[in-house]
Amino acid sequence: MTDRAAARDLFRGVTALAPMAMGGNLPYRRFCKQYGADTTCCEMLLAHKLVKASRLEIALMRRHPEEGPFGIQIAGSKPELMAEAARIAADAGADYLDLNFGCPIDLMVRKGIGAAALQRPARLAAMVAAARAAVDLPLLVKLRLGWSEQKVNAPELARLAEAEGADALVVHGRTREQRYRRDADWDAIAETARAVAIPVLGNGDILTVWDRDRRLAQAPVAGVVVARGALIKPWVFRELKEGRPWYPTVAERWAVMARYVALAKEHFGDDEKGLARVERFTLWHLGFWHRYRPFTQADVLAQETSPIQRRVDWPGDDPEELLLASEQELDHRRIWSRLLDGDHPGA
Ligand SMILES: Cc1cc2nc3c(=O)[nH]c(=O)nc-3n(C[C@H](O)[C@H](O)[C@H](O)COP(=O)(O)O)c2cc1C
Numbered sequence: 001m002t003d004r005a006a007a008r009d010l011f012r013g014v015t016a017l018a019p020m021a022m023g024g025n026l027p028y029r030r031f032c033k034q035y036g037a038d039t040t041c042c043e044m045l046l047a048h049k050l051v052k053a054s055r056l057e058i059a060l061m062r063r064h065p066e067e068g069p070f071g072i073q074i075a076g077s078k079p080e081l082m083a084e085a086a087r088i089a090a091d092a093g094a095d096y097l098d099l100n101f102g103c104p105i106d107l108m109v110r111k112g113i114g115a116a117a118l119q120r121p122a123r124l125a126a127m128v129a130a131a132r133a134a135v136d137l138p139l140l141v142k143l144r145l146g147w148s149e150q151k152v153n154a155p156e157l158a159r160l161a162e163a164e165g166a167d168a169l170v171v172h173g174r175t176r177e178q179r180y181r182r183d184a185d186w187d188a189i190a191e192t193a194r195a196v197a198i199p200v201l202g203n204g205d206i207l208t209v210w211d212r213d214r215r216l217a218q219a220p221v222a223g224v225v226v227a228r229g230a231l232i233k234p235w236v237f238r239e240l241k242e243g244r245p246w247y248p249t250v251a252e253r254w255a256v257m258a259r260y261v262a263l264a265k266e267h268f269g270d271d272e273k274g275l276a277r278v279e280r281f282t283l284w285h286l287g288f289w290h291r292y293r294p295f296t297q298a299d300v301l302a303q304e305t306s307p308i309q310r311r312v313d314w315p316g317d318d319p320e321e322l323l324l325a326s327e328q329e330l331d332h333r334r335i336w337s338r339l340l341d342g343d344h345p346g347a
Contacts, residue, residue, distance in 0.1 A: 004167060007138035010069055010096060011168035011199045011222055014038040015212075015240050018203065018227035019073040019098060019142075022284055027263035030064045032230050036237035038223075039069045044100045046113070047076030047085035061092040064267075071140060073098035077112030077123075079130035086131040096138035096167075099131055101157075104144070104176045115176035118157065119147045125160040132165030140201075141166040145188050148177040152188060155195035162196045169196065170225050173204035183305035190219035201225050205306035207232065209239050210297050228308060231288035234260075247294045250320045251346030254339075257282075257289065258347065261339050279336060286332040290325055320345065 017029060017037040021044060029040040045057045063070045072089035074097070076082045082099070089097050101124055103114025110116075117124040128141055141161040146152035158169055171192045173184030184204020193200035199222030206212050207229040215224065229236045235256065239245055248256065261282055268277040293314065295307050303310075314325035323331055338344045 007096075007167040008199055010138050011039075011140065011201060014201065014223035015237060016170075016201060016223065016225045017041065017230055017237070018225045019043050019071070019100070020227055020231070022281075023227070023231050023288070025264075025267075025281055026062060026064055027260065027267045028234070028281075028285070030066055030267075031260050031263055032234050032237055033064075033067055035235050036241040037226075037230070039071060039096075040067045041071035041073055041098055044073050044075050044103060044114075045085070045089075047074050047078070047081040050074065050085040050088050051081055058092075061089065061094075063093070069095035069138075071096045071098045073100050073142075074131075075100035075103055075108070075113050076127070077116065079123075079126045082127045083130040083134035086134040086137075090135040090137050094137060096140055097131060097135060098140045098142060098170075099128060099166075100142050101127075102142045102144045102170075102172050102176075104179050109176070115144055115147065118144060118153065118176060119151070121153070121157055121160055124157060125164050128161050128164040128166055138167045139165060140168050140170060142170040142172070143192075144172045145175045145185065145192075148175050151175075154188065154192040158192045158196045158200070162198050166198060168199040168201065168222070170201045170203050172225075173202065180309075183309050186215045186218045189215075189221065193220050193222075199223070203227070205229075205308050206240075207236065207306050207308040208295055208300050209243055209245060210300040211306045211308075212240055214301070228288065231285065232291045232308070233289075245296075250318070250324065251344075253292070253324055254344040255346045257335070258339055258342075258344070260285065275340075279340075282336055282339065283329075283332050286335060290327055290332070292325070 016039040017032045019041040024043045042060050049057045072094035074085045086097055101117045108114040143154050143157055145154045171189045173189045189202045201223045202219050202221035203225035206226050264278040268274040293312050
């Protein structure tokens with residue numbers, strides 16, 4: 001029997017890599033772990049597919065030996081399926097189980113999955129209870145603030161989840177209807193954290209040390225969860241651990257990308273089929289990497305909200321830096337070919 005106090009302690013003081021479809025691929029998680037992410041988690045797996053042993057969902061539960069504590073995240077609409085999926089996740093070797101009640105995608109919420117449960121507190125409570133009864137694993141429950149600004153109910157949902165046996169919560173500080181349009185509301189995260197005794201991890205808009213420090217001062221959270229910040233700059237975890245920024249040179253940024261490509265080749269293989277997957281993921285990641293900007297403390301603190309929510313031009317006119325900051329797909333393809341050929345600074 002897991003000691004519940006120990007299960008809760010697992011989440012205290014952590015800087016976690018968020019579960020992310022595509023972005024949370026195994027080599028990228030390993031990459032973030034190497035930079036100092038305390039925990040990593042696979043992307044959302046659908047309970048009904050796991051129960052049918054879908055090959056994709058089974059593959060997505062794989063972890064790298066360097067990862068840990070490692071979570072498996074499941075989403076569903078029926079308590080009995082969540083229980084069965086929880087057992088499968090435990091058998092697959094998860095260190096903790098993560099229940100997703102935040103996914104905003106229409107296709108999912110129409111089926112009662114993800115954020116749909118925010119509107120049905122009794123159903124959400126039943127799913128938490130079913131997963132709790134099925135496995136002994138530390139249980140993390142992920143919430144958004146509520147369905148809409150008119151229906152913010154995270155404190156109520158947090159209390160229900162705690163009563164049904166959740167060991168910790170993640171609160172993404174936006175509603176389902178807001179998606180990413182609004183800045184994360186850390187006052188609302190704070191209110192939710194105050195509503196329960198279990199650890200609450202805050203999630204939303206952390207890109208720099210100063211974002212994190214400002215939010216920790218604002219909300220009594222036990223730790224933070226980083227998603228897009230980690231996609232834009234995987235070294236954010238090192239910055240958060242060391243408490244100071246790192247401004248990589250152009251050569252260092254190429255080296256960071258080349259390192260991901262190496263990890264991805266190791267995982268997917270470097271035969272024709274493997275390389276096609278490495279290319280697909282690298283191009284996808286360039287869609288975030290190009291958004292890196294060397295923000296200073298003054299840039300961040302000049303506004304109430306994080307620069308992650310703003311589009312900012314690259315400062316300066318160095319052609320290599322402009323290439324890395326380009327949002328054009330053609331430029332991303334150029335970068336990919338140069339990575340493949342080792343034709344870049346620092347190679
Ligand atoms: C590409 C991408 C995929 C995501 N996939 C998932 C997912 O599978 N499960 C989940 O709980 N959240 C998912 N999220 C949401 C993040 O975990 C996080 O809650 C959200 O992005 C807010 O954090 P941020 O402001 O640090 O980005 C995803 C986010 C992104 C950007």
